[in-house]
Amino acid sequence: MAEGDTILRAKERLSDALVGQSIGVSAPNPRGRAAGIERLDGRTLAGINAHGKHLLFDFGDLVLHSHLGMSGGWHVYGRGERWRRPRTSAWAVLSGERSDAVEFGGPTLRVLPASRVAIDPQLARLGPDILAPELDLDDVVAKFRAADPSRTLGDALLDQRLTAGIGNIFKSEACFAAKVDPWRPLADVSEAELRAVLEAARDQMLRAVTTGDRHRFAVYKHRGPCLRCRGRVLHRGQGDANRTTWWCERCQV
Numbered sequence: 001m002a003e004g005d006t007i008l009r010a011k012e013r014l015s016d017a018l019v020g021q022s023i024g025v026s027a028p029n030p031r032g033r034a035a036g037i038e039r040l041d042g043r044t045l046a047g048i049n050a051h052g053k054h055l056l057f058d059f060g061d062l063v064l065h066s067h068l069g070m071s072g073g074w075h076v077y078g079r080g081e082r083w084r085r086p087r088t089s090a091w092a093v094l095s096g097e098r099s100d101a102v103e104f105g106g107p108t109l110r111v112l113p114a115s116r117v118a119i120d121p122q123l124a125r126l127g128p129d130i131l132a133p134e135l136d137l138d139d140v141v142a143k144f145r146a147a148d149p150s151r152t153l154g155d156a157l158l159d160q161r162l163t164a165g166i167g168n169i170f171k172s173e174a175c176f177a178a179k180v181d182p183w184r185p186l187a188d189v190s191e192a193e194l195r196a197v198l199e200a201a202r203d204q205m206l207r208a209v210t211t212g213d214r215h216r217f218a219v220y221k222h223r224g225p226c227l228r229c230r231g232r233v234l235h236r237g238q239g240d241a242n243r244t245t246w247w248c249e250r251c252q253v
Helices: 004-018 030-034 114-119 137-146 153-157 168-178 191-211
Strands: 024-026 047-051 054-058 062-067 073-078 090-095 099-104 108-113 233-238 243-248
Touching (some): 004 054, 030 090, 062 114, 153 243, 168 191
Antiparallel strands (some): 024 090, 047 054
């Protein structure tokens, strides 16, 4: 599941492999050909930007926009290395001097004029990136405060218009770390609590970027009693999208 930490790690991997090189671009799967990515063939990749769950590959006056959703992924292979998935399932192959970057799946793969990125409806609506180096947390808190006060905290944390990058894992983990019930409406969450949840999400995700460890969670998909208080860990769908939230019924109040 690609959340902001996964995307930032992918950006760093892809940048190391490809930035500054003339890139051969191919689309073995019809999905990539439909996106017109072969127009990028032979262009130099100037840089890669990450914003929340989105990757933007800078090819000068054209930008390749990728969003991996729940099941997509970017793989990086050395030249001649065996791929882990069939070539026919690759939506995009970006070939540099020594490495191939391959995207498999995802809801979004498209080429945009660079001049339209700032006004593109899908990208312009994104809130501040929770992992941005110069994150203005006051701005993020203000966006939550301006949102529908009856909306539950866990649901609001997934709204990429408020802050971009948090997904189901760190929604649950951050609320647990801050000891805040994700089912409380925003109107009942104090500014200090909201700030604590957002800071926890940022700290946890930055740690995951550094370590790559996404397997030791305190509450997400946890089976058995709470590791902190031995209370019951519950889970159920939340919000209009019915995304599963995990929380302890005893120590998150």
